[in-house]
Amino acid sequence: MDKKPDRDKLIHVSPEVAIAEADVRSEEAGEFVRGTSLWRDAWRRLLKNKLAVFGLVVVAIVTLASLLGPTLIKRTFGFTPDYIPTDDIRLTRSFPPFTGPDGEFTWEHPMGTDNAGRDQFARVLQGGQISLFVGIIATLVSLLIGVGYGAIAGYFGGRLDNVMMRIVDVLYSLPYIIVVIVLLSMFRSQTPRGQLILLFIALGSVSWLTMARIVRGQVLSLKNQEFVLAARATGVSGTRIIFRHLVPNTLGPVIVYATLTIPQIMLTEAFLSFLGFGVQAPLASWGSLAADGVQNIAIFPWQLIFPGVTMALTLFSLNFLGDGLRDALDPQMRTV
Amino acid sequence: MLRFIVRRLLVTIPTILVVITITWGLIKLAPGNFYSGEKRLPPAIEKSIREKYGLDKPWYQQYGKTMWSIIRHLDFGTSLRFEGQSVNTIIRRSLPVSAAIGILAYLLALIVGITVGSIAALKQNSKWDYSSMALAMLGISVPNFVLGPILVLVFSLGLYWLPPSRWGGFPSRNLILPVLTLSAIYMAYIARLTRAGMLEVLRSDYIRTARAKGLRERDVVIRHALRGGLMPVISYTGPALAFLLTGTVVVERIFALPGLGNYFIQASLNRDEPLIIGIVAFIAITLLLMNLLVDIAYAFLDPRVRYQ
Amino acid sequence: MTLDSPPNQNLLEVRSLRTYFDTEDGIVKAVDDVSFQLKRGETLGIVGESGSGKSVANLSIIRLVPDPPGKIVSGEVIFNGSDLLLLPNEAIRKIRGRRIAMIFQDPMTSLNPFMKISRQLMEMTRLHLGHSKTQAYDHAVKMLETVGIPDARSRADNYPHEFSGGMRQRVMIAMALSCEPELLIADEPTTALDVTIQAQILELIKKLKRETGTSVILITHDLGVVAGMTDHVLVMYAGKIFEQARTAELFSLPGNPYTKGLLRSVPDPTAEQGKLYQIPGLPPDVAHLKPGCPFAPRCDRVEEICHREFPPFVQVGVDHYSLCHFAREVYIESGGTRVEV
Numbered sequence: 002m003d004k005k006p007d008r009d010k011l012i013h014v015s016p017e018v019a020i021a022e023a024d025v026r027s028e029e030a031g032e033f034v035r036g037t038s039l040w041r042d043a044w045r046r047l048l049k050n051k052l053a054v055f056g057l058v059v060v061a062i063v064t065l066a067s068l069l070g071p072t073l074i075k076r077t078f079g080f081t082p083d084y085i086p087t088d089d090i091r092l093t094r095s096f097p098p099f100t101g102p103d104g105e106f107t108w109e110h111p112m113g114t115d116n117a118g119r120d121q122f123a124r125v126l127q128g129g130q131i132s133l134f135v136g137i138i139a140t141l142v143s144l145l146i147g148v149g150y151g152a153i154a155g156y157f158g159g160r161l162d163n164v165m166m167r168i169v170d171v172l173y174s175l176p177y178i179i180v181v182i183v184l185l186s187m188f189r190s191q192t193p194r195g196q197l198i199l200l201f202i203a204l205g206s207v208s209w210l211t212m213a214r215i216v217r218g219q220v221l222s223l224k225n226q227e228f229v230l231a232a233r234a235t236g237v238s239g240t241r242i243i244f245r246h247l248v249p250n251t252l253g254p255v256i257v258y259a260t261l262t263i264p265q266i267m268l269t270e271a272f273l274s275f276l277g278f279g280v281q282a283p284l285a286s287w288g289s290l291a292a293d294g295v296q297n298i299a300i301f302p303w304q305l306i307f308p309g310v311t312m313a314l315t316l317f318s319l320n321f322l323g324d325g326l327r328d329a330l331d332p333q334m335r336t337v
Numbered sequence: 338m339l340r341f342i343v344r345r346l347l348v349t350i351p352t353i354l355v356v357i358t359i360t361w362g363l364i365k366l367a368p369g370n371f372y373s374g375e376k377r378l379p380p381a382i383e384k385s386i387r388e389k390y391g392l393d394k395p396w397y398q399q400y401g402k403t404m405w406s407i408i409r410h411l412d413f414g415t416s417l418r419f420e421g422q423s424v425n426t427i428i429r430r431s432l433p434v435s436a437a438i439g440i441l442a443y444l445l446a447l448i449v450g451i452t453v454g455s456i457a458a459l460k461q462n463s464k465w466d467y468s469s470m471a472l473a474m475l476g477i478s479v480p481n482f483v484l485g486p487i488l489v490l491v492f493s494l495g496l497y498w499l500p501p502s503r504w505g506g507f508p509s510r511n512l513i514l515p516v517l518t519l520s521a522i523y524m525a526y527i528a529r530l531t532r533a534g535m536l537e538v539l540r541s542d543y544i545r546t547a548r549a550k551g552l553r554e555r556d557v558v559i560r561h562a563l564r565g566g567l568m569p570v571i572s573y574t575g576p577a578l579a580f581l582l583t584g585t586v587v588v589e590r591i592f593a594l595p596g597l598g599n600y601f602i603q604a605s606l607n608r609d610e611p612l613i614i615g616i617v618a619f620i621a622i623t624l625l626l627m628n629l630l631v632d633i634a635y636a637f638l639d640p641r642v643r644y645q
Numbered sequence: 646m647t648l649d650s651p652p653n654q655n656l657l658e659v660r661s662l663r664t665y666f667d668t669e670d671g672i673v674k675a676v677d678d679v680s681f682q683l684k685r686g687e688t689l690g691i692v693g694e695s696g697s698g699k700s701v702a703n704l705s706i707i708r709l710v711p712d713p714p715g716k717i718v719s720g721e722v723i724f725n726g727s728d729l730l731l732l733p734n735e736a737i738r739k740i741r742g743r744r745i746a747m748i749f750q751d752p753m754t755s756l757n758p759f760m761k762i763s764r765q766l767m768e769m770t771r772l773h774l775g776h777s778k779t780q781a782y783d784h785a786v787k788m789l790e791t792v793g794i795p796d797a798r799s800r801a802d803n804y805p806h807e808f809s810g811g812m813r814q815r816v817m818i819a820m821a822l823s824c825e826p827e828l829l830i831a832d833e834p835t836t837a838l839d840v841t842i843q844a845q846i847l848e849l850i851k852k853l854k855r856e857t858g859t860s861v862i863l864i865t866h867d868l869g870v871v872a873g874m875t876d877h878v879l880v881m882y883a884g885k886i887f888e889q890a891r892t893a894e895l896f897s898l899p900g901n902p903y904t905k906g907l908l909r910s911v912p913d914p915t916a917e918q919g920k921l922y923q924i925p926g927l928p929p930d931v932a933h934l935k936p937g938c939p940f941a942p943r944c945d946r947v948e949e950i951c952h953r954e955f956p957p958f959v960q961v962g963v964d965h966y967s968l969c970h971f972a973r974e975v976y977i978e979s980g981g982t983r984v985e986v
Binding site for chain 1: 352366479587591
């Protein structure tokens with residue numbers, strides 16, 4: 002599909018008409034450029050992809066459950082994720098799923114309890130809160146850095162672009178994570194909240210590289226579209242062009258990549274927490290829950306399995322959703 | 338080609354130095370120190386410890402001393418926690434463990450991943466394709482610290498087939514579970530990469546020409562398609578190695594293996610400055626060199642790039 | 646349709662070929678009831694715009710149509726007496742390259758960039774003729790010399806990107822003719838090349854044809870190419886044959902408005918300065934063809950019946966047929982004399 006409007010036509014015609022022509026021509030050719038129909042088309046295509054829909058549904062369920070779950074459980078059973086039953090000593094140990102103190106069936110603990118008697122289900126859901134929260138915020142951080150970096154490099158081009166991209170290349174081949182681990186181990190925050198902020202920054206700074214590359218590529222190719230040049234040359238306000246054409250074009254790959262970054266970051270946070278550098282007690286993420294669970298894998302395997310499987314399921318769904326988004330927004334983007 | 342290599346090497350050296358400096362800086366800037374932990378030591382003892390390890394000197398002197406011995410002799414000093422053992426010795430001892438697991442895991446990932454991905458591409462949209470790609474997606478989604486213990490649960494504690502942990506030398510049955518755990522995610526990713534790469538190549542004009550020449554489909558795939566289709570996998574090797582590293586760290590912790598990763602985590606938790614710097618530098622050098630090798634290999638394999 | 650020559654003279658006979666593609670937009674009838682013959686030793690030109698089905702028709706002959714989404718739905722392709730569409734896969738594979746060879750439009754992407762061209766050439770003869778490595782290599786060098794690659798022996802071990810576009814196409818021709826096939830199908834062999842090189846390549850094909858007696862099907866969108874090269878011409882549009890005739894007659898006495906439009910579009914340096922003629926409109930969306938004649942929306946002598954009824958395939962002269970409601974009228978307007986059939 003030829004994306005460039007006819008150069009000769011643009012030059013001999015007034016600027017307003019040029020822009021209008023660009024709009025019309027893009028409508029004729031059904032280009033990717035036109036903002037509104039892009040989203041509708043993409044949404045339709047996404048819905049046709051059953052796996053992506055499955056992913057979307059599961060993610061929605063998990064998110065809702067994480068947000069509302071702990072409150073619901075508190076209302077019905079009275080357990081909070083931290084609740085340690087102090088009245089009955091028999092209850093301060095790890096029960097398998099759906100089992101009570103005397104081995105009888107009970108609805109109280111669908112995922113069992115941990116060594117201190119805390120309800121696993123509530124803990125897993127709360128862990129979900131933290132894991133998802135960290136994943137999304139850190140992705141936003143990496144988005145901000147990446148989009149900013151990439152846009153600047155792409156827009157200014159030339160030597161600045163060269164230098165900036167060289168830096169990215171070098172950073173790409175470095176053991177970033179190793180340095181991040183050093184950072185996290187040296188600067189352990191006193192408060193769990195502080196630790197979270199540290200994590201956002203650390204995780205966000207690991208993932209921005211590819212985003213920067215993608216955004217830079219998009220900006221570069223858009224910069225050279227002739228209708229942009231024509232608009233700028235004639236002094237016509239570029240705002241309309243920018244918002245109706247440039248933004249939707251960049252937004253696509255950015256959304257796709259962001260959706261695929263979230264599971265990556267969640268995985269990284271999980272393994273950092275697993276090693277002890279991530280989320281601190283009393284806050285728990287799936288990673289730290291897994292770390293706790295591994296200790297007792299031989300006797301109480303459910304302590305690892307439930308957080309682990311929940312996490313795997315969520316990541317699985319996020320990945321399918323990301324794939325589906327990529328296919329829907331631009332089938333040509335597919336590299337993996 | 339030679340100029341390219343020399344240029345890359347020239348960039349590598351200052352990069353490593355910068356990495357070391359940053360690491361050193363982070364350690365020095367951080368509050369606390371390696372010898373105290375929870376308890377406060379009596380001032381006299383603290384003073385003598387600081388003197389012993391040269392911590393009483395001004396920071397630029399410490400920096401200079403550290404960098405000098407690194408640059409001059411490649412000597413990273415002695416570990417602060419593991420009494421008397423030089424960092425270089427520790428690295429030398431633990432490297433083979435990590436290398437063994439890492440290399441085996443990657444080889445396994447390549448063999449299985451490329452095979453599965455190729456077949457999926459050839460039988461596009463078949464049951465084999467869908468199921469193997471779904472499995473691959475699962476492989477990417479299950480964290481290695483979940484997979485590892487589950488494998489242990491099943492194969493060691495459940496079936497008694499394999500030992501659950503500890504290093505048993507090379508080769509030994511102790512290797513199997515760690516290698517599998519580490520390899521899983523890469524197997525999955527490589528399978529997907531291969532499938533995508535092969536599909537792309539199989540659509541290209543020169544494959545059509547090969548078929549028009551009357552070649553057997555088998556020859557078309559192996560002799561013509563594979564070469565181009567595997568390019569993405571080769572260029573993935575660079576970043577893969579970096580991730581492999583972090584995966585090794587987790588696997589070594591889970592299976593209690595005395596590898597580089599495990600020592601690194603220990604050192605970080607202990608604030609063992611020389612050891613941290615030593616391992617970080619070593620890893621950085623290895624990664625940069627491996628990336629260079631991958632780039633050279635890529636250039637060799639693609640004749641279009643070779644003649645630049 | 647009547648045959649103008651006895652059956653045993655025909656090297657290739659395509660009958661009612663239909664190749665359809667199953668796409669998101671619906672079923673695309675890329676080739677819809679196409680029939681033609683090719684006599685031994687002749688050159689047949691197939692002319693059409695993009696999307697006319699000319700390439701797909703020829704890919705169908707050697708069954709290289711990607712399946713899915715394409716499928717040869719019906720028809721017969723008789724090559725030397727046997728129907729290629731009925732042969733088992735092994736058999737058709739043996740014919741490809743050995744007895745029917747095909748060269749494609751873009752030599753840059755049609756050669757394997759990762760393989761030395763000597764190896765790409767040797768593959769053919771080692772497979773089909775059972776050559777040993779040395780035999781194949783020598784044969785490859787000889788072929789390269791035949792197509793005019795200078796310094797063939799030393800350049801044989803080069804990679805495709807080390808050759809210019811014209812040279813690459815020569816290499817493709819060398820590869821195609823390695824096993825001395827009976828039929829060469831050339832799909833737009835010069836479209837991607839410079840004009841000067843175009844002429845060279847066409848001359849080369851003509852020369853090789855003379856020397857080896859290979860029959861040739863030449864596919865192109867450029868009527869100029871067809872003029873000097875072919876004995877017969879087919880004009881295709883929207884998957885159907887709109888006109889077929891001997892080359893000279895097609896150019897001098899066209900019997901179809903589409904053909905006339907094409908002829909007018911060829912720039913004539915001797916004509917006075919004025920607008921360049923272009924057939925108005927765009928090629929049709931083959932997935933959603935309206936009833937009636939596919940060319941009706943663009944035709945300059947369209948009438949009401951053209952939108953309603955599909956045109957008949959009419960014989961307007963000896964060896965000359967046209968798909969049009971007014972075939973005879975157009976033919977006579979061009980200067981032809983009425984033929985009673």
